[in-house]
Structures are given as structure tokens and as C-alpha cells.
Amino acid sequence: MKRICTNVLATLFIVSAVSGFNITNGQEQGQDSVGFRLPGARAVIDAGRYATIQAAIDALPDEGGLVRLPPGTFEISEPLKVGKGDVLIEGAGTATHIKNVNTEGGSALILEHPGGGDNRKSELWRIRLADFRITGNEKSGHGIEARRINEVFIDGVTVSYHGGDGIQLYYCYEDPRICNSLITYNKKTGLNAIGCHDVVVSANQFEENNDALRFTDGFNLCMTGNCLDDHLGNGVVIENTYGSVVSGNMIEECNGIAIVLDRDCYGIAISANVIAHDASGGIALRDAHGCAVSANAFTIMGSDALNIGPKSGRITVTGNNFSNSYIGEGKTKRSADDQTAAGLVLDGTSGITVVGNLFSGVRPKALTVEGKPSTSIVFTDNVLIDVSSDHKKLDASLVKDNLDDK
Secondary structure, eight states: OHHHHHHHHHHHHHHHHHHHHHHHHHHHHHHHHTTOOOTTOOEEEEGGGSSSHHHHHHTSOTTOEEEEOOSEEEEESSOEEEOOSSEEEEOSGGGEEEEEOOOSSOOSEEEOOTTOOSSGGGOEEOEEEESOEEEOOTTSOOSEEEESEETOEEESOEEEOOSSOSEEEESOOBOOEEESOEEEOOSSOSEEEESOEEEEEESOEEESSSSSEEEESOEEEEEESOEEEOOSSOSEEEESOEEEEEESOEEEOOSSEEEEEESSEEEEEEESOEEEOOSSEEEEESSEESOEEESOEEESOSSOSEEEOTTOEEEEEESOEEEOSEEETTEESSOTTOOOOOOEEEESOEEEEEESOEEESOSSOSEEEESSOOEEEEEESOEEESOOOOGGGOSSSEEEOOEEEO
16 A cells, blocks of 8 residues: 555656646747747848748848758859848858859859948948858859958858859958868859958869969968869969968969969068979069068979069078979989979079079079079079079179089
8 A cells, every 4th residue: 555655646746747847848938939039149041941042141130140051952043142241151061052054144142232332331241151062154253252341251162163253352351261162163263352451261172263363452361271273374363462471282283373473562471382283384473572482392393483573573582392203213203205394583683582492303494594684692502403503694693502413
């Protein structure tokens, strides 16, 4: 009898506890049902519940929010437009594919103040694009077009096959970031940054665009850890820019030149890059001053691994390796009819320090002197192996302590 009473009491206790939990839970559910939520929380828009992606974007309140794109392929014929700040457009990786079928030069995705305009009053702040694929066709426009968006952040996005630029940043003045993205097969430039400031371009892959990256009329580009391959034009073109670094990148097999500095560039460091097998040249300093070229590996270059032109000067060239495909024991990796490897060209320049570099197996010369006489050149403490060189022809210069081992 005592056991039966004990069991009955235990059962009543359990039923009471569960009932109490259910009542409490029901109260919480009731609160949710009448709209209670975390204070300050912003909208989360599930684009799968809308007729179009644009309708989902338009559903964002003025204070911004998140639009989640579901997996799937979504064809568009007009540009998607984001005209609010503090917005995240997020997909499900490459399973989310926005496909621009426009054939009249229309861009796929435009980030811009709803009033348009071309001044500081027409700016938006903090738009992030993440984790989706966006493609076009040879008759479409740009892939992602950001106009006057401060702190724009593009992360983990695949941008391919557009008729214009893959990504165009137009006066996105404050702190743009392009990271961990794949930018490929665009008819114009992979990433075209115009009038931008304090820009991070890191850990991206660029392949077979026309040019990989163009950076013009801006400041403080930090381009690190990217892989550039097989471009139809040039790799990196920087114009009218100062205070920038291009470091730790792999730039291979451009039909054009790997890195070009032109039109009043100054105070730029190009260092620790591998610049390999580029057909028309490695680094061309066409109009650059106060720049450092250091610790780069220039290997099997088609022409002029480093060319310093008559409009450039006050350049430091240190610790670089200019080489062919030598792999030791008297052997080269490339066949006898594929031994192209170029060195340094000085073309009517002045105020150049060339110290502590190694030139091996390059042709026609380790150092070629062209054009008007180059003056005020320091060429010291370099190692030259299996090369000829013009360094002894330098006038009004310091040439000494080089190891010439033919």
C-alpha cells in the first residue's frame, strides 16, 4: 500500500511539473505570437518566401538587416539594386547562383544610394555580400557595381563571366574589403577600384579576366596573399596612387605585364611576390618614385622582369631573385627551346639602388641599359651567375663589390 501511494504521489508531481512547464512555455509562445523579440533586433528576410530576390531586398527596413538567399539558380534580366546601408546579403555558398541573362550591358547587382548622385552626400555605409555565386555573359555589364559605398565588404563570393568588370568599386572611399573570393573569366577587369581609400584585397583568386586588378586615383591599397593566373591582359595596374603594398601574391602567366605602376605613383612597396612566366614583363615602373621592389622571385619571365623607365626614379631594388628554371646539378626544368628568362632594364632613369640581388641564367642580360644614360645608380653586392650585364657601362654611378661568376 505504501508503495502504491508513493507511486501515485510521484506521478502527480511529474504531471504537475510538466503542466507548469507547458503553461510557462505556452506563455512564452504567446508572447512570440504577439511580436515580442530581442530589443534592437533587425529584420531577417528569407528571400525564398518572396516572388523575386529584388522583392526580398526591397522588404528591408530603412535601418537595414539581413537577406538570406536560398540555394538555387535565379535568373535576372534587370540589375538587382540595394539602396540601404547596414545590410548583409548572404547565400548558401555556390549553391546560390544569381545568373544575369541581360544582353544589353546591364549589371547584375548594383549597390548605390537610392538618390544616385556623385558626391559625399550620396553615400551609403556598411553593405556586405557573402557566400553566393553571381555570373553574367559577354553582353552583360559588371557583376557587382558598388557606387559610393563606405566599408563595403565582399567575402566568399564567386564573380564570373561578366561582359564588364567582375567587381567595380566607384569611390567606395572608406575601407573596402574584398576577401576570400573567386573572380574569373570577366571580359574587362576582375576588380576595378576607382577613387578608393584604405582598401584590403586579400586571399582572393583571379583567373583569366582581362586585367586582374586596376587601382586608380586612390590611396593605401593593401593587396596580399592573392593568386593571379592566366590573364589576357595585365595582372595589377596601379595609377595615381601612394602609400600602398603589393605583397605575398602569386602572379603567373599574364599575357601582359604582371604589375604596372603609372601616372604619379609614389611610396609603394612591391615585395615577396612570385612573378612567373608573364609574357610581356614582370614589373614595369612607368611613372613611379620613392618605391621599393624587394624579395620578389622573378622566374622564367618573357620580357623585362623589372623595367624602370625614364619617368621613374628614387627606387630601391633589393634582395630579389631573377632566374631561369635551373634546378641544380647542371639541369633546367624547362626544355632547351623554352629557356626564356629576363632581367633588369634601366631606361634613362636616375637615383636607383640595386643591392643584394641575384641574377642567374637570364637573357639577354642581367642588367640592360637602354635609352638615355641612367645616372646616380648604386649597383653593389649583387651576384651574377651565367649572365652578361651592362652594369659596367653605368655613368656617374657607384658600381662595386659584385660577384660575377660566368
